[in-house]
Amino acid sequence: LAGGLALLVSLNTLLLLAALLPVYHLCRLATNQLKLSVVCALLPAILLLYFGSVRSQVFSFALFSAFYWVLSAYRSRRRDILWILPLMMIVWVNVHGAFMLGLGLIGLFLGCETARWLAFGERPDTLRPAELRRLALFLILTAVVTVVNPEGWKLYAYVRAVATNPASQQLVLEWQPPRINELIGIVLFYGPFFVTLLVLLGASRKPDLIDLVLVLIFSALGLSALRNGVWFSLIAAPILARYYPTIDFCPARDTLRRLGTGRLVDWMGPRSGPPAPI
Numbered sequence: 001l002a003g004g005l006a007l008l009v010s011l012n013t014l015l016l017l018a019a020l021l022p023v024y025h026l027c028r029l030a031t032n033q034l035k036l037s038v039v040c041a042l043l044p045a046i047l048l049l050y051f052g053s054v055r056s057q058v059f060s061f062a063l064f065s066a067f068y069w070v071l072s073a074y075r076s077r078r079r080d081i082l083w084i085l086p087l088m089m090i091v092w093v094n095v096h097g098a099f100m101l102g103l104g105l106i107g108l109f110l111g112c113e114t115a116r117w118l119a120f121g122e123r124p125d126t127l128r129p130a131e132l133r134r135l136a137l138f139l140i141l142t143a144v145v146t147v148v149n150p151e152g153w154k155l156y157a158y159v160r161a162v163a164t165n166p167a168s169q170q171l172v173l174e175w176q177p178p179r180i181n182e183l184i185g186i187v188l189f190y191g192p193f194f195v196t197l198l199v200l201l202g203a204s205r206k207p208d209l210i211d212l213v214l215v216l217i218f219s220a221l222g223l224s225a226l227r228n229g230v231w232f233s234l235i236a237a238p239i240l241a242r243y244y245p246t247i248d249f250c251p252a253r254d255t256l257r258r259l260g261t262g263r264l265v266d267w268m269g270p271r272s273g274p275p276a277p278i
Contacts, residue, residue: 012054019061019234020045022069026238029078031245040241043192044233050188051174051230060098063088065234067102071109072238074135075127075210082138086145093146097159101231103146106139108217112210174227189222189229196236203243211239 023044027037052058066088073079085106092099113127113135120126127135149155162168168175178185196215200207207215214235222232 015058019065022065027241030242040237059095202247204246
């Protein structure tokens with residue numbers, strides 16, 4: 001093989017970086033605090049390093065992150081590059097079985113934005129019917145191109161068989177549910193999960209529907225297998241960056257100052273304020 005092991009390791013490193021950069025960019029868009037953006041991006045970085053051995057799943061990490069970035073940009077009307085989703089899916093479906101998460105992401109964004117439009121009508125922060133139809137069109141196109149692989153539609157049966165294989169779930173650690181009484185389970189899922197939960201509960205405004213649904217769905221996914229903590233961390237990092245600055249730390253600040261822990265006070269962030277748009 002041209003390049004040998006060195007080329008494989010280099011490509012693997014580039015894919016891990018490609019998985020992290022879109023999420024970090026979403027963190028920067030969510031808050032103007034550089035330090036907070038870096039800290040939030042460290043959350044998925046830790047899991048990417050743990051699961052980032054030279055395996056085909058690193059393609060899924062990068063493509064999942066890119067899907068999240070494209071859909072978030074469309075929802076906030078920063079840019080419309082939905083056309084790239086089917087193209088990325090052609091690559092994804094031929095490199096790893098987690099391509100179904102990409103379809104799931106589009107479906108979640110479409111479902112949540114449709115529900116918001118039905119509930120609130122046309123507002124500056126809701127997608128218009130024409131925008132919803134365009135998102136639905138690209139969901140269909142992205143689903144259709146999943147047949148562009150050597151197995152065609154049979155690939156779905158193979159993915160289902162792998163995901164439900166009892167031998168893997170019983171004998172392979174990363175397919176087993178995370179355990180809250182083990183360090184690896186705390187680091188790779190329960191730690192990020194409880195931090196995200198506390199931030200959302202302490203935020204001064206209710207989370208947007210899409211943020212809430214993403215956290216709930218990928219929390220359930222993370223509870224099913226240790227390896228699924230990666231998807232949760234990629235989803236959660238921008239949400240943490242968006243809602244953490246809205247927590248009112250004033251009571252805690254006063255207590256900490258009385259205790260003389262000034263350094264910790266500096267790390268706790270500013271007073272509450274409106275979060276940046278997604």
